[in-house]
Amino acid sequence: MINRQAVLExxxxxxxxxxxxxxxxxxxxxxxGEVVQQSLELVELVLHLEEKLGIEVNxxxxxxxxxxxxxxxxxxxxxxxxxxxxxxxxxxxxxEVTGD
Numbered sequence: 704m705i706n707r708q709a710v711l712e713x714x715x716x717x718x719x720x721x722x723x724x725x726x727x728x729x730x731x732x733x734x735x736g737e738v739v740q741q742s743l744e745l746v747e748l749v750l751h752l753e754e755k756l757g758i759e760v761n762x763x764x765x766x767x768x769x770x771x772x773x774x775x776x777x778x779x780x781x782x783x784x785x786x787x788x789x790x791x792x793x794x795x796x797x798x799e800v801t802g803d
Contacts, residue, residue, distance in 0.1 A: 731775030
């Protein structure tokens with residue numbers, strides 16, 4: 704299972720490697736759309752997260768959130784999504800046990 708900090712570290716690594724002039728001190732509050740300007744960069748970000756975190760990111764599931772949310776919210780969404788998979792449910796559905 705992944706945690707929020709691991710997701711943020713993976714995003715920070717991607718941003719540092721691909722956009723070295725961007726300050727990462729406010730990474731959590733930066734919108735992905737402020738950083739990722741091309742669809743190829745978005746694909747590279749998703750592939751990077753999958754490789755570093757050992758997860759499968761469902762782009763269709765996250766939809767516009769990949770671009771419109773800030774990186775902190777995106778990290779939260781990826782953690783929730785992975786928790787849903789681990790529980791055996793589909794992300795986006797409420798768990799009958801926890802209501803999450």
